[in-house]
């Protein structure tokens with residue numbers, strides 16, 4: 001398996017936004033491409049991409065109360081359109097998205113066979129793409145030193161018994177362990193398409209030492225979910241991120257505009 005998901009990607013200084021040329025975008029079978037959009041790129045991206053949005057997407061953008069959130073949505077959705085358009089060799093504004101009963105965006109395009117997942121947190125958005133599979137990505141900002149497990153009710157209804165035990169052992173420095181499980185689980189549930197409307201406690205994620213640091217396994221009510229590639233992603237010091245893809249030996253690469 002080849003991936004650079006574990007190599008430091010650092011938030012770092014952000015270069016000016018240069019959108020990739022659509023004709024140069026290619027997504028081979030077995031590859032997962034993870035694009036990052038840092039907050040500093042949001043305003044230039046949304047200026048360039050706003051016109052590619054459909055009327056319902058513009059309406060959603062305008063419904064945000066804060067310009068920051070409005071621009072963030074425009075940039076994320078515009079970049080999603082730009083990249084999907086490039087992979088499918090069509091204009092971004094020609095694409096149509098609907099939403100599943102569980103809130104998952106669904107691309108309406110004949111035989112697209114393109115899977116994608118989007119996640120954002122304060123400072124960063126990630127967009128993951130792959131072919132002929134299911135893919136989910138999640139990113140969260142690290143919560144610096146806090147013992148989140150001390151917050152009453154936090155994580156209740158999210159963790160399996162096995163995960164809860166692991167978190168109890170990790171205390172008081174449990175914040176990072178908790179965020180690790182949280183991002184893994186959201187990535188998995190987004191790949192499955194249910195999001196948190198499935199019972200998250202029915203799923204367990206755990207380190208996969210056989211495959212090496214950063215790899216993890218998932219199971220549902222004790223039955224392993226096999227044939228997947230599940231990875232922690234290094235999105236920089238301030239973030240925890242994870243990726244789940246229903247391909248056994250995926251090749252994961254980072255990309256940025």
Ligand SMILES: CC(C)(COP(=O)(O)OP(=O)(O)OC[C@H]1O[C@@H](n2cnc3c(N)ncnc32)[C@H](O)[C@@H]1OP(=O)(O)O)[C@@H](O)C(=O)NCCC(=O)NCCS
Nearest residue numbers: 101102103104105118119120138186190193194195196197
């Ligand atoms: C999916 C979910 C886990 C995301 O949580 P989050 O950490 O707050 O947000 P993230 O930034 O990581 O992800 C948001 C993105 O997930 C995607 N998403 C939403 N629901 C999804 C689902 N069921 N499956 C996969 N992806 C989903 C969307 O692309 C969304 O981006 P957008 O708001 O720009 O369109 C959470 O929103 C959820 O569980 N939603 C489902 C709840 C549901 O059943 N809703 C039904 C009525 S809509």
